[in-house]
Amino acid sequence: MVLQIIQTIGAVSLVYCVGEGLRRLYAHPLSHIPGPKLAALTWWYEFYFDVIQPGRYIFKIQELHQEYGPILRITPDEVHINDVGFVDTVYAPSGARRDKYDYQLRALNMPGGVGTTASHEIHRKRREALAPFFSRRNVVHLEPLIREKVEQLCQLVAGHAEEKTPVNLSDLFWGFSNDVTNNFLFAHQSNILADEAKAATSRQNSNQLLLGIHVNKHFPWLPRFMESLPLVISKPLMPPGLLDMLELFNRVRNELVGLMQSKQDSPSTDQGSLGPTGKTSVYDSVLDSKVLPPEEKSLRRLQEEGALLVLAGTDSPAKSLSVIFYHLLANPEIMKRLRTELENLDTPNPAWTELEKLPYLSAVIEEGNRLSFGVTARMARISSQYEIYVPSPYANPMPPISLTVEQRNHWALPAGTPMSISTLSAHTNPTIFPNPFAFNPDRWLEDKSLKNYQMAFSRGGRKCLGIELANAELYLVVAALVTKFDKLELHETDENAVSFVGDFQVAMPKDPRGVRALVG
Template identity: 60%
Template sequence: MTILQIVETAAAASLLLTVAEAVRRLYFHPIAHIPGPRLAALTWWYEFYFDVIKPGQYVFKIQELHKKYGPIIRVTPDEIHINDVGFLDTVYAPSMVRRDKYAYQLRALRVPGSVTAATDFDAHKKRREPLSPFFSKRNVVHLEPMVNQKVRQLCQLISKHAVNETPVNLSDVLFAFSNDVASNFVFAHQSDVLADEERSATLRQHSNELLLGININKHFPWIPDFLESLPLFISKPMMPPGLIDLLELFVKARSELMEVLKAKASGKSSDMPLGPTGKESVFRTILDNPSLPPFEKSVLRLEQEGALLVLAGTESPAKSLSIIFCHLLLNPSIFSKLRAELNTVPETATWVELEQLPYLSAVLEEGNRLSFGVTARMARIAHETLTYTPSSHAVPQSSTGKSYAIPPGTPVSITSLSAHTAETVFPDPFKFNPERWLGSEGRGLRKYQMAFGKGGRKCLGFELARAELYLAAAALVRSFDMTLWETDESDVAFVHDYQISMPNFSSKGVRIMVKKL
């Protein structure tokens, strides 16, 4: 057989297999009965087009597809999306109900060793249990002085701009504030990004640029795999600055981890004042846990764990605070009402005391809602057959009320965009309206809040983020008169999905002019 014949035979076989797989996906796949565009059922290139070519737009395209195909649709060959908050508790079930994560989506994060990236239910449970006491409300309350110190430093930095009558990029300094809090909470080594405003701006810019590559990681994981396989002196010049920052964070995590290991080996105890967990570092918490097998305590896994805890703990509260203050300054009546409520408590009010203020709580809930938390589809996989019947919240409303069987092993997602803009729950959903969260009806809305995730995989650092939001928002509202400077609502709008919501690429963040009260 000639080479040409071999090539022709291989091509014919390849074409036959492709056609056979296409027929299987369209007609014989376990979710072939689910409505949706044929291209989405046939190939992941459909998702790629709206993820990469039309940058970060698939989350919005999915909302359009629901209008055409109904509240349940097939968005990739293997995955279902449901636009119905009445099904939230089934998809994102409590911690005692087995739900796995979808490995295809998690490869975008590039940190397989973290608790967030654990696909298997049991692996996640094993990794999370040792961390839970460290991130408990009790431990956060103990470390509240550290958060307050950073709040004071934040106010001092903004005060300098008030004196000099210069604009401050609130997004930059809030990023530094949250980064310091997360880092200093997780690690015994203290960081002080907030002391350098220029570095704060650079780090936030690098972080945003790094996130712009996250969809490429999902579709073409071999690209970062290839870069990581090269010697660092070859790959580093090709890396975006944000990736270099991430490598430095890994080095910091590894350095702290090695010190903890060295101290444990020598029997040396910490000379730091320890809180209710008795641990000065998240690594101590993990390493001292007897239920974790040795491979879960490897240096590579733990440095990934520590790095992602800091990254996640930086982005979420910083983004929420930026969005909150942009909307507060666009709505002076809301700002005035919030300040009046804050003036009813002492300036020394603790986080626990601030939590009792209904309007402050409502403002923060609304800011979190419009931040959307993790905006990417975070599918869950059930091991039993699920039955979906449209509820009164289904979008669009189904005239037939037809039920659909979802086979075991099928990834199913409901995006935070779907949940947070459900008009049956949040009328006029893109309006910043804290009033919706007040009273008993407002408290009932919290079951639809996904800013920190939902169910058994809810964000581990939820309590720490809440402490930051309450303490920082209260201090800034009571300390300064602020006006927006070359900033409008478009600077915090959800325009692109890169794991988190991003505004137009031209946005420089929320910038303000301030006067000290």
């Protein structure tokens, strides 16, 4: 009897697998989209290049485009398009409905964050509650907070100059961005930058944590299982980066509990002197938000929101700064030109809004953002309506001549299709960015339209909330280090320290030790 049940289950499973496989290959709404049959048949194809060849699927996709053309079916349900001319259709302008692809979001295992919200409507509410705190006006108001950290960063670099010891700029940039993000968002203050060894350890822990995100995506039950275990069992099994995240969760929880209690005790506290938002922290703002329903103000949801904001707010500007300074030190002519522009300023300590007006500094920062790639993971968008892809002059490669006119002119994408254009494909399109891996700030001066293809902070209604804060950090740090230190040179560092060889939500380099320099 048991044997018969097993045989029946086996037979039914086999019939189902064969039937589903045939449907995916020949009767699926995306069966007309070019691509390898294995990718259309199963997600195990993606798994191989995500996990077995870790972080390499984004590069494999680029290879497949050269074989199959500018539109590609990369999983049974998802399409990737190597055509920046289609970017505004995929990443629709603000207000247009675009859901995110829940399958990809589970890699970070923090559904409570605004950046990991699948639903367009829920995202709109969460973003609206956060937007005042991330406004340009509020960043300008809190510029002294950033400047304080810039000065601390410069003092650390000066200390290495006095001691004639190499400085790990990547570690310092990580500590700087982490402190700025924490101190910008929360009432509790952090000072990781005060301890270079801790900053180095925290950066490495963060990178190690990100190395596991593909496992989370393919086996979402694993992090949920770990969370279900008592801490006394799960904690010894956690990587150091996850322990750091738990520590952040605890700090955020304490702040939230304290805020909730203070609002109950004295709900009408005068906060008129606290700047444009009138709030002590981002959570003070969110808890008072009229657009969020009560369930959106739960401790768990807000903890995840805070953790994700810190993760994104730390890594993105820190990586851009590492890329910028590697290339500045590797290209003395670029450094000389930038230093001349900065030294010609009349103001000794120019504000961020003044630095933004400098054309060459702006071009250097744009190029640094381009080659740091922002979020490297495929962040697919789902349209609620039928879309048609028509190759633009920027399609890479152009469709082969052998296709029929109808095939060359359009590919239908049914409503509900996840579609993406990765930052790797956009930022290295040779039609837009000739010699794409070269650090060439002049390209931004020669062609003002290039900003239309800059995706380091994403696009459309899901564009990064923290873009103003990140820009303020980049301008102030680059200007300060370039003007205050005449002699900076690379130390035991080559391009492997900033090269993009692995996609783990962000670009992982071949050499994880970071950009190291000697200060004269």
